[in-house]
Amino acid sequence: MKILITGNNGQVARELRLALADKANVIALGRDRLDLANTELLRQQVRAQAPDLLINAAAHTAVDQAESEPEAAFAINATAPGVLAEEAAxxxxxxxxxSTDYVFDGTGPGAYSEADAPNPLGVYGxxxxxxxxxIQAVGGQHLILRTSWVYSLHGRNFLLTMQRLLQEREELKVVDDQIGAPTWAGSIxxxxxxxxxxxxxxxxHWGVYHLTNQGETSWFGFAxxxxxxxxxxxxxxxxxxxIPSSEYPTPARRPLNSRLDCSKLARDWHVTLPDWRSALAECLAQPR
Incomplete structure (x- = not known):
């Protein structure tokens, strides 16, 4: 089997290469070979590779930056997935x-299910x-996996930022009123x-599914x-x-409640991710 992954050095793409290496011939194309904003090149690469499975692990993930460059965010996060869906079909x-927990506004009282109506707060969402x-409009075979608070030992993420700041400073303030599930890219x-x-x-069982590590905490709890x-x-x-979110203003508003109900994934696919604390321990035990 041949699997084509968009993205190469991203957090999820790196872990996918490891997790799928013994199951298939994995081709991972990074930005140097595949610009998601270039739809014609995107089509050409998919057709040239002719894979048996296509995984889109690339995205515009700079949440605050997206507020000032919506065209770039939509080209990579909206247009490109549609093109990939067309080529896959x-x-x-x-x-x-x-996808992401940021498709919800975070005002709901409990964990969001796939049946809840999205209402994103910012450009990224x-x-x-x-x-x-x-992707859904194309109507082909697809799995849309919404996850949250992704981290790993590579790239730019909360884990690496906290490790650096905690060792550089004497005191560090972290938001404590945004609740979600830190999710290790390795678990994904x-x-x-x-x-x-x-x-x-x-x-x-094609469609939209929520996929996060189990449990919940705040950014302060994660830190x-x-x-x-x-x-x-x-x-x-x-x-x-x-501190509350009001004391740490950012260009993009974040949902206060990012909890995702992953029971549908367990029911339809028999897939359940480990608790976020055990996943963090496993991540930290990995060689860099």
Whole structure:
């Protein structure tokens, strides 16, 4: 089997290469070979590779930056997924695409299910929702996997930022009123590998699914867990102070409630991710 992954050095793409290496011939195309904003090149590459499965792990993920460059965000997060869906449908193959908790406004009282109506707060969320809709409009075989608070030992993410700041400063303020599930890119990749196995075994429950590590915490809670890891390793660590979102204004508004109900994924595909704390421990145990 041949799997084409858009993205190469991104957090999820890196982990996908590892998780799928023994299952298929994996071709991962980074930005140097595949510019998602160039739709013609995108079509040409998919047709040239002629894969058995297409995974879109590339995205415009700079949430605040998207507010000042909506055209770029929509080109990569909305237009490109639609093009990929069209090419996948033409080849008669499935498309796996990753979306986000930011399609919701975070005002709901509990964990969001796939049946809840999206209402994104900013450009990033709107562009990701538009990408979902573009894929669904094509009507081919697809899995849209919404996840949240993605981190790994590579790239730019909350884990690496906190590890650096906690060792540089004496005191650090972190938002404590946004609730969600930190999700390790490795867990996403491992779950995706299970979904690929399910598809190969005949599962055809296509559609939108929520996929996050289990449990919930705040950004402050996540930072506290990261701090515990630094202390256990004998490294210097700043004192953490919880603050409300109002004390840390950003160009893009974030949902206060980012909890996603992943029971549909467990029911239809028999895939359940580990608790966020155990996933963090597994991530930190990985060689860099």
């Amino acid at each position: 033409a080849l008669g193959i499935p498309l796996i695409h990753y 709107r562009s990701k929702l538009a990408g979902e809709q573009a 990749a491992q779950a995706t590998a299970q979904l690929v196995e399910g598809w190969q075994s005949g599962n055809r 506290s867990a990261i701090a515990e890891g630094l202390k256990a390793a004998g490294k210097p660590c700043a004192r953490l102070l919880p």
